[in-house]
Amino acid sequence: KPVDGHALEIKLSAKSLSSSKVPASDKSSKNTKIMVRNVPFEATRTELLQLFGSFGQLKKVRLPKKFDGTHRGFAFCEFVTSKE
Numbered sequence: 001k002p003v004d005g006h007a008l009e010i011k012l013s014a015k016s017l018s019s020s021k022v023p024a025s026d027k028s029s030k031n032t033k034i035m036v037r038n039v040p041f042e043a044t045r046t047e048l049l050q051l052f053g054s055f056g057q058l059k060k061v062r063l064p065k066k067f068d069g070t071h072r073g074f075a076f077c078e079f080v081t082s083k084e
Helices: 022-031 045-053
Strands: 011-013 033-037 060-064 074-080
Touching: 011 022, 022 033, 033 045
Parallel strands: none
Antiparallel strands: 011 033, 033 074, 060 074
16 A cells, blocks of 8 residues: 555565674564655654554554655564564
């Protein structure tokens, strides 16, 4: 479903550290963060909280910003549990 004419791209967010010794089964059970790409520049953190809050309880929503104060067009949404 497009938001403000943009099709959002959603993926599970995972740190890719080559020296990580954690088994894959442990990583997948604790993965509660998603990366949302192609976020309209007019979108706010509050709008993302409302949009993704309908899928479960959110722990944190982060919109990385540029030096001029506008966000960079992607966001990280972290849910309380991985089941959400």
